[in-house]
Amino acid sequence: MKKIVLSGIQPSGSLTLGNYVGAVRNWSLLQSDETYCYYCVADMHAITVRQDPVELRRRSFETAALLLAAGIDPNRSTLFIQSQVPQHAQLAWALCCNTYMGELSRMTQFKDKSASKSDENINAGLFTYPVLMAADILIYQSDYVPVGVDQKQHLELARDIAVRFNNAFGEVFKVPEPYIPRVGAKIMSLQNPEKKMSKSDPNPNGFVAIMDEPDVIMKKFKRAVTDSESLIAYREDKLGVSNLLTIYATIKEKSIDEAVKDFEGMGYGNLKVVVAEAVIEELSPIQTAYKQYLANPDYINEVLEKGRKQAETAAQKTLNAVYEKIGF
Numbered sequence: 563m564k565k566i567v568l569s570g571i572q573p574s575g576s577l578t579l580g581n582y583v584g585a586v587r588n589w590s591l592l593q594s595d596e597t598y599c600y601y602c603v604a605d606m607h608a609i610t611v612r613q614d615p616v617e618l619r620r621r622s623f624e625t626a627a628l629l630l631a632a633g634i635d636p637n638r639s640t641l642f643i644q645s646q647v648p649q650h651a652q653l654a655w656a657l658c659c660n661t662y663m664g665e666l667s668r669m670t671q672f673k674d675k676s677a678s679k680s681d682e683n684i685n686a687g688l689f690t691y692p693v694l695m696a697a698d699i700l701i702y703q704s705d706y707v708p709v710g711v712d713q714k715q716h717l718e719l720a721r722d723i724a725v726r727f728n729n730a731f732g733e734v735f736k737v738p739e740p741y742i743p744r745v746g747a748k749i750m751s752l753q754n755p756e757k758k759m760s761k762s763d764p765n766p767n768g769f770v771a772i773m774d775e776p777d778v779i780m781k782k783f784k785r786a787v788t789d790s791e792s793l794i795a796y797r798e799d800k801l802g803v804s805n806l807l808t809i810y811a812t813i814k815e816k817s818i819d820e821a822v823k824d825f826e827g828m829g830y831g832n833l834k835v836v837v838a839e840a841v842i843e844e845l846s847p848i849q850t851a852y853k854q855y856l857a858n859p860d861y862i863n864e865v866l867e868k869g870r871k872q873a874e875t876a877a878q879k880t881l882n883a884v885y886e887k888i889g890f
């Protein structure tokens with residue numbers, strides 16, 4: 563029996579090196595003879611923030627192209643767009659009715675997001691977002707969910723909901739495990755290494771977009787914030803340097819200790835250049851493939867249609883079991 567893997571990514575304008583190193587790269591590596599993977603473009607999660615419809619549709623499509631470019635193989639995995647598989651929303655409602663307001667109020671992402679939105683658009687979707695995510699996960703009977711550390715709390719909630727539902731109605735859901743990589747789970751801003759790397763960083767030097775040109779990538783790394791000590795070490799009080807080491811170690815598939823060794827005797831200038839070169843080398847084939855995929859939209863549509871069908875078949879099975887249990 564193959565282990566089921568599921569993950570989702572929101573369609574956003576420019577995915578960053580953080581999304582790639584922290585998530586997408588692992589998605590591709592998790593494809594093996596022992597796993598079957600479902601990967602979805604989470605456009606339903608995206609509308610918890612107001613979106614321009616034309617933009618959203620285009621971004622969902624581009625995100626799918628990027629996932630293909632990053633090595634998601636549609637012959638080994640199911641790649642699909644969340645909103646095209648209505649069972650997610652159907653299950654989400656059943657799960658909503660088995661989730662407590664108190665639990666959702668404790669989600670740190672909700673607290674952060676609602677605190678930073680001074681005004682009107684603290685919508686109910688922002689609040690129930692983790693339940694939809696639980697539905698994404700549970701509907702495929704997932705064993706493993708690769709996520710960044712920032713999504714770990716949501717995954718724990720999904721586990722709690724699964725256990726609660728199974729106890730109340732009888733076994734329906736597999737209880738999923740998080741899959742958080744040892745190195746590289748969280749990539750920080752190059753300008754403020756106390757903050758997560760984010761495409762919404764007002765300072766564009768803080769993040770590297772997956773599609774940034776090589777000279778732009780080099781320039782951003784050269785400007786990366788470090789410290790005044792001039793010692794290449796991985797330490798809590800050296801967040802900037804540690805972040806560079808993390809990026810390098812993940813891409814080169816080395817441990818942090820090995821990465822530190824590679825830079826023995828070097829200065830920060832060298833460190834930045836070598837890390838930038840590693841990033842450029844890693845991203846360049848993805849950038850080429852991405853452009854090729856986008857030049858062939860029929861192919862992407864074909865992949866997504868196949869993914870939709872496969873996802874729907876698997877999802878309907880779980881939904882039938884749930885509906886049976888709850889008396890629908």
Ligand code: TRP
Pocket residue numbers: 568569570571572604607694695698699707708709713
């Ligand atoms: N909420 C996740 C994020 O913003 C994306 C996501 C949606 C997801 N559904 C998922 C991640 C299911 C893992 C599993 O990053």
